Amino acid sequence: MDQLSAHLDRGWDLAQKGDAPGASACAKRALELDPQSPEVHNLLGYTAALVGDSEEALEHYRQAIALDETYLEAMLNAAEVLMHPLGEWDEAVDLCDDALDYAETKEEIADCLLLRVDALLGKGDVDEAKRCMARLPEQPFENSSYVFLIGRAFYELGESEKALPYIEEAVRCDANHADAHYYLGLLRDDAGDVRGAIEAFLRARALDLTKPPAAWAPSPEAFAQLVRRVIGSLDALLARWVRDADVFIVDVPGAELVVDGVDPRAMMIVDARAPDEPDSLVGLDAAAPRLQARLFIYQRNVERGAGSIGALEAELLSALEREITAVFLDREPVVASEKHSLN
Secondary structure, eight states: OOHHHHHHHHHHHHHHTTOHHHHHHHHHHHHHHOTTOHHHHHHHHHHHHHTTOHHHHHHHHHHHHHHOTTOHHHHHHHHHHHHTTTOOHHHHHHHHHHHHTTOOSHHHHHHHHHHHHHHHHHTTOHHHHHHHHTTSOOSOOSSTHHHHHHHHHHHHTTOHHHHHHHHHHHHHHOTTOHHHHHHHHHHHHHTTOHHHHHHHHHHHHHHHHHSOOOTTOOOHHHHHHHHHHHHHTSOHHHHHHHTTOEEEEESSOOHHHHHTTOOTTOSEEEEEEBTTBTTSEEOSSTTSOOOEEEEEEEHHHHHHHHOSGGGHHHHHHHHHHHHHIIIIISSSSEETTEEEEOO
């Protein structure tokens, strides 16, 4: 193996483990050896995306495509960045279409089409997304992971009946597939199978806990500091509800909460109650007693939603704003001791 390939292989190994600094260092050493390598720029783009620098990531992906206009992987990586976090849905769709021109295997075609579906859903074009799903190659695929990906896409399209057999097959193929168990829980819940949903959600929760945190994940102490900073940056209208809240940070919701109906991948829960009136209804008018709030934040779930260290603060802020709005501002009256969760 030559030196360039060694740096690239090592860089991708570190990147897949979430070690963005290590992967970036390997990519930069590879860049010194060959600044015109599209593979190097693709890796540099991936490492930039890991730390949340979307613009730099996109720049490197575009450079990789400029150096090799048939570079399918770089096109799809660029499309993912355009979708999340940039929200450039039309450009992402166009890139997926470009990538389809160079896709050869069934798996490559499926990659392009499934990513295109995500982009179409992002822009709200459900009808075209459904037409796109109809273009998927017939099974079987060499990699069984596509069974889950197709099932998930059908679920996101609101086609639960089509999604269910794929998700059930994904669970059969890999009993340790946490995402498959999670989506099975969602499907069972939608179908009114409460007990079955709880069983699937508990399994997903247990499997989530077996996975180590991402290499970029902050320590509990650093994450707690981030939480305090984000709470301090809230708009005054929102901050007043949680400014004095007791904040508790744990990895994921407890099993007993999941049994009670809390999403195992909820990012946070606000527990709001009136002082000394645990069973009363509390309105939001000036005469109502001041609510006492407890804020439970689930670090591993926030990290999953963020996907990178660079996106962590924005993800936490967005989730906190949604949660406070849903609990305190969207509904009146507020039920004391009511818990609300979100994905």
